[in-house]
Amino acid sequence: MILRSKTPLPIRLEVIRRCERIITVVTNDSDETVEIVRPIIAASRCQDSDPFLCNALFAIPSDIAADNLDEAKDYKVSANCYEPSVIKIALNKCPSKCALCCSTKDFDCQDIDSEENCQAILDGHLCEFPFMAEEALKKCPRTCGLCNKEGAHASCIDLINDCDLFIDAIGCDSEEMQRKCKRTCEFDNCNIQETTNTYVKATTHSALIV
Known part of the structure; x- marks a missing residue:
């Protein structure tokens, strides 16, 4: 029996559909205006916490990576970035690779100014x-x-990175969450202090988890 090597499956790509903005550009060839999709926050502005895992799950061809640097072209990522089975990995460990920087804690709020x-x-x-x-x-x-x-x-801040992973298991009534995950638990008052036997806390709200 002759064993034949399998042809590698093609990498599936998608134009980004989260953390995206639509901008209008003028094409060089025809001077026509077209709408393209680019990240709200440039992928270079956040970091992946596990580059080896991110490359294994969400790799894209080098020519596509080069095209992504062109502000006049749609930004494309691996279709795996949106697969339900691994989307939490994309959000929590590979935000740069999947152009999801806007979902990281450094960027997931709104500007007040224009x-x-x-x-x-x-x-x-x-x-x-x-x-x-x-x-x-x-x-x-x-x-x-x-x-x-x-x-x-x-707003308050979180003191640890995995608050969104702990909230289901521990909940915001936990002293540890109240002390270390004020932002994820959406406290109205950041000045939460511990007393000898009592933990003084602000009003909490249920946090939305993707």
């Missing part, structure tokens, strides 16, 4: 410049990647 003003702050490298840091934190936390800093858009 897109133009916030982009100007980012482009001018002023997000953490001393005289602009407070303004950026309050008004442009998403654009500046400051969503997980205390005071961003009047």
Whole structure:
């Protein structure tokens, strides 16, 4: 019996459909305007926590990776990024590979100021410049990647990375969650303090888990 090697399955690609924005560009060839899909937050602005796993699950061809750098082309990722069986891995471990930076804790809040003003702050490298840091934190936390800093858009912060994984098992009534996962539990008051026998907490709300 002759054993034949199997032909590798083609990598399935998709234009991004989460954390996306639609922009209008003019084509070089025909001067026509077309709509393209690009990430709200550039994939280069967040990091994968397990690059080996991310490459194994969500690899794309090098020519597609090169095309993704072109602001005039649709941004494409592996279709696996949206598979229900691994989407939590994409969100929690591979946000850069799957262009899901907007779902990470640094970017998952909203700006108060206009897109133009916030982009100007980012482009001018002023997000953490001393005289602009407070303004950026309050008004442009998403654009500046400051969503997980205390005071961003009047929100608390999480002290650990896996709060969304623990919330189902432990719940927000747990002292550990109240102390370390204030943002995930959506506390209204960040100044939660421990007393000798009593844990003083703010009002909590159920957090939505993807």
